[in-house]
Amino acid sequence: MSKEEVSLTPEEVSGILKIAKNTVYELIKRGELPAYRVGRKIRVDLKDVENYKKQGKINELLSESHIPQHQKITGNLAAKKGFFTDEIIPASQELVVCGQDVLLDILARYLDRHPNGARSFRHHVGSFPGLLALYQGKAHLAAIHLWDGEKDIYNIPYVRHLMPGTPAVIIHLACRMQGFYVARNNPKHIKDWHDLIRTDIVFINRERGSGTRVLLDEHLHRLKLDRQLINGYDKEDYSHLAMASAVARGEADLALGNEKVSLQVRGIDFIPLQKERYEMVIRKENMEKPLFQAVLEIIRSSEFKSELQGLGDYDLNETGLIVAEV
Template sequence: MSNPISYTTEEIANLLKVSKLTVYDLIKKGELPSYRVGKQMRVDAEDLESYKQRAKGVARASKPIEAYPLLPAASPILTSGARPIIITGQDISLDILARHIERNVSGVRPLRAYSGSMDSLIAMYRGESDIVSTHLLDGDSGEYNLPYIRRVLVSSSYVVVNLLTRWAGMFVQKGNPLNLNSWADLSQPGLKIVNREKGSGARVLLDEQLRLHSIQASELTGYDSEASNHIGVASKVASGEVNVGVGIEKAASIVSNVDFIPLIQERYDLVLMKKPENLHWIEAIIAILQSEDFQNELLAIGGYDLSLTGQLLYES
């Protein structure tokens, strides 16, 4: 007997821990069969399970990526000799970059993996990813990313290029009833928080700010409660389940009934593993980042500072 359950695109995105844009892209490519019920797109549970099994097949055929189970299903490009390159991270800008790579860079097929900054760097060290995104604050130096990259990618050859800059800070309930305006305000008694998973940039940002402001994590109710993405954190704040969470401005613009307190501009960088066989697509990707077409697409979304986009920050 067939499974009668079906899902909306939003439910699919939550189940797979991807953006709704990625779900729509899978539907558009025919990799995830769908149908309309009124104005709403739906996907049957059986079709979702079939997609996941195909995706697992692609993952087994390439390098093992234990932290990233969500890879696109097989396509004709993969079977025509194009080499898959793994791009890790959760920001929608990475989905846009992947589409530009697919259209403009020959010989490669971008595959998206959704994982936090630290896990992504560790995967790169293990040889399990080719391009990782990272937004990790070193509280002592005030520097983003490079201190962590140097520590993790020991004896590796890589380039670091900026993708974008964006505001990070706190999600608070509409109207900010508890008057939370700084990191120091997290010491306010009785606060309930929702956290991100270990290794994520938002989790590192929170931990560094707690350390710098001499606030014990054990003092925060809900510190061990985790959401897997920025929208999940903002949604829990908006629902009143918690008082505060750490995340990015973009999520606050998507979730209603939540205010955003901007506290730090974080540099969101890409790390590209530098090998002789990678040099042609590294140059092509940097050209994409610097292109007017790519930047205009990000500007249309809003909320990003592109003043450093495409700039080479470090090369080992």
């Protein structure tokens, strides 16, 4: 499958480039990122996204080093532009939401029209950066999927240690299946974690701090597999979609990601390995505020769950439950 055949939505582009969706639209509007319409929907070719990255423009976009001090973006304006700054963002009528799953985009849409809701600004970062932003007061909500291999539990140990002294509430969103992306019909007969160290396998990895990278490293530790033997361990990408596309194009034999993306990319198969818990973290001090109660109401609503169910690959049996207060 060639790069020319892979088309992306603006949401998927924002995940790959790690910028806000609004910034993607601005790039398209300025003609810096080629795009086209399919009916009423905008699509961007993967090859154009990769060309944009190669030009180095994304490094300028995500860095404030080129911005004069008197023009520095702060507060909620920073959130709108997709930047994090040193200024604490108050829990006002605008929400900064960290995480990469499409269900957060659906949540943002529901919040936008809820009577006690607000406009949400999505920041497509992995679990570690999201928790750090929440701890530092630069985000309001963080969605995470961090597995502790020693205790065989998700999220609670990480919230406790990455948000020290900060009371927080963990709310369950959904369970998702994680597994391997391999070429169609699995020509190299990949089965489990031990295949990662085969000399004939080329791997592509997620970035450090993402929940998927943590899952990989925890299993390597448990199984005593030497990461230095993995061909491609240090080759990183920033979204499930980008990695699945790399496998589809033959640039890698193997990648780790969630099942949903495997249904979006032609030319790959999915090998299920582990069901993971995808959960939202909120500061406890905000829980009783109307805006955050609106978040809970939406997550627990039959309308929200029904829309997620239609997307597939979500186990919603515990959606909306408070799983821990840390």
